[in-house]
Amino acid sequence: xxxxxxxxxxxxxxxxxxxxxxxxxxxxxxxxxxxxxxxxxxxxxxxxxxxxxxxxxxxxxxxxxxxxxxxxxxxxxxxxxxxxxxxxxxxxxxxxxxxxx
Numbered sequence: 001x002x003x004x005x006x007x008x009x010x011x012x013x014x015x016x017x018x019x020x021x022x023x024x025x026x027x028x029x030x031x032x033x034x035x036x037x038x039x040x041x042x043x044x045x046x047x048x049x050x051x052x053x054x055x056x057x058x059x060x061x062x063x064x065x066x067x068x069x070x071x072x073x074x075x076x077x078x079x080x081x082x083x084x085x086x087x088x089x090x091x092x093x094x095x096x097x098x099x100x101x
Contacts, residue, residue, distance in 0.1 A: 027093070029058035041068055048072055048094060056095040058083070064090055 035043050044059060051057050059065060064086065072078050077097035084091035 027056045027058055029060055029091075031060040033060065033062045033089070041071065044068060045071065045075065048075070048096070051094070051096045053096050053098050056093055059090075059092045059094055061090045061092065062088070065092060069094075 030044065030047050032040050032044060044065075047057060059068075061068075069078075069080055069092070072094065077099055079095040079097055081093040081095075082090065083093055
């Protein structure tokens with residue numbers, strides 16, 4: 001059964017933009033529970049690649065996304081903050097950092 005990806009808005013981070021004329025005033029959230037497992041990591045990696053340095057996104061997952069967090073950390077320096085820790089869903093704030101520790 002296919003379901004649409006649900007993207008919800010969270011806390012405000014200020015203005016910004018990609019040049020398309022629009023911008024997000026809030027931290028975007030990506031609820032991956034509706035994304036088929038076979039492409040879930042790729043979807044998150046693509047979404048995170050779109051986040052600018054200093055920007056954040058909220059990941060909503062059905063379990064603690066530890067392997068995915070390791071993949072993200074290999075791609076770019078990140079800061080991870082667990083906002084909700086189970087038992088049925090995890091909310092993780094991911095922030096792209098400018099440099100590695």
